[in-house]
Amino acid sequence: MNDLTTSLAASASGMEAQATRLRHVSENIANADTPGYRRKVISFDQVMDTGTVQAGKVRLDPRELPEIYSPGHPMANDAGYYTGSNVDLMIEIADAREAQRSYDANVRLFDQARQMMQSLFEVLRR
Secondary structure (H helix, E strand, C coil): CHHHHHHHHHHHHHHHHHHHHHHHHHHHHHCCCCCCCCCEEEEEEEECCCCEEEEEEEEECCCCCCEEECCCCCCCCCCCEEECCCCCHHHHHHHHHHHHHHHHHHHHHHHHHHHHHHHHHHHHHC
């Protein structure tokens, strides 16, 4: 029974971590056109002795922010440039799909462990 509860905890922590990742991806997409915005990147940390995972610290993407030429922009400097964001929509869409697929895999694992636990309880009731 301990293995089943460990499986439930592992898949639940995976779902929570992927949901956090998806939230940051959506923030990045929403701010893709925000001047000076740096893409948020999240990593995952394994929790020792539990088999679970948790979202790590949020880091800002260190890539250089692009200089965009737009003399009419209110944030443009004297040369007509302003600092854009370093969000690449293709990368964000790929990250969102990967997070969704990982979340779905954890949902299936959670459901299978739950069904196995229910079957075990039915056997024990007899």
